[in-house]
Amino acid sequence: MTAESRQAEFVLEGNRLTVRGEVGPKNEARYAEALFKLLESGSKELVIDLTGLDYVASAYVGSICLLAHTAKQNKRSVLVIASPSVARILTVSGLDKLAEVRMEGERPGSVEYAIDGNTLTVRGNVFDDEVGALQAAARKLIETKRPDLVIDMSRVVRIRGSHLGALALAVVNAEQEGCSLTIIATEPVRSLLDTAKLYSLGKVRIIPAGQPTDEQEGP
Numbered sequence: 001m002t003a004e005s006r007q008a009e010f011v012l013e014g015n016r017l018t019v020r021g022e023v024g025p026k027n028e029a030r031y032a033e034a035l036f037k038l039l040e041s042g043s044k045e046l047v048i049d050l051t052g053l054d055y056v057a058s059a060y061v062g063s064i065c066l067l068a069h070t071a072k073q074n075k076r077s078v079l080v081i082a083s084p085s086v087a088r089i090l091t092v093s094g095l096d097k098l099a100e101v102r103m104e105g106e107r108p109g110s111v112e113y114a115i116d117g118n119t120l121t122v123r124g125n126v127f128d129d130e131v132g133a134l135q136a137a138a139r140k141l142i143e144t145k146r147p148d149l150v151i152d153m154s155r156v157v158r159i160r161g162s163h164l165g166a167l168a169l170a171v172v173n174a175e176q177e178g179c180s181l182t183i184i185a186t187e188p189v190r191s192l193l194d195t196a197k198l199y200s201l202g203k204v205r206i207i208p209a210g211q212p213t214d215e216q217e218g219p
Contacts, residue, residue: 010034015043020052028059035067046071050082051104061093068098084155084186084209091157091188096127103155113137118146122153131162138170142177149174152184154209159189164196175202184209 008021010030017038023031038046048064050056068078078099082090087103095101102125111124113133120141126134141149151170153159167183174181180203185193190206198204 012037012041015041015045016047016049018049018052023053023060024057025059028063031060032063035063039067039070044076046076046078048078048080050080050086052083053086054083056086056089058093061090061095064090065093065095065098068095072098084157087157088186088188091186096158101157103157115141115144118144118148119150119152122151123155125158126153126156126163127158127160129163131160131166134163134166135169138166139173142170142173142179145177145179147179148182149179150182150184153189154184154186157186157188159192161192164192167193168196168198168201171198171202171204174204180204182207184211 008023008027008030009019010027010033011018011020012034015038017034019031019034035048038048046067064078064080071078080090080095080099080101081104082101084103087101090096090101111122111126111129111133113136114121114123115137118141120137122134122137138151141151151167171181182205183193183198184207186209190208193206198206
């Protein structure tokens with residue numbers, strides 16, 4: 001990749017701002033100006049596309065939070081579409097309390113639960129999904145009676161407390177069936193799972209997204 005192709009781009013089209021390339025301290029002024037112009041567009045729904053980035057610095061996140069706060073005060077909405085790694089950073093920062101944070105390829109309100117062998121893969125915005133769907137999917141996984149079960153939530157950036165309950169029930173049910181359970185989770189989800197103390201309910205490992213499942217992870 002050439003140096004030119006890595007240069008930061010801030011493309012404003014109507015109510016949508018697309019950010020691409022290498023963004024850093026030297027681009028902060030251009031970025032702030034682009035966000036201001038987006039806010040000035042007058043649109044009720046503002047969209048920030050960060051799918052071309054693998055990382056964002058705290059200054060960039062702070063600017064989005066400020067824009068989202070201002071928009072919310074004026075009864076306008078902000079949608080941020082990002083790559084999985086950036087979506088996790090945005091969620092950890094608390095931006096999801098001011099704006100909708102959606103991973104690229106994720107449709108609003110769409111959640112997929114796919115079982116393949118010993119693994120249940122969860123994709124989509126579980127935060128807005130009915131908890132019963134997660135419970136049912138986990139139950140079907142446990143019914144396979146495989147000794148080593150996996151729930152892969154590596155593309156989920158946030159869950160509700162009720163979903164914690166569904167995962168806790170899965171740990172208990174797996175324990176009753178004599179199965180071990182591994183949950184692969186992003187950092188925001190891992191933090192909630194640690195708070196729920198799932199380790200006390202049965203044989204469960206909580207693995208960071210991207211880490212091989214054969215590496216031990218414990219409390």
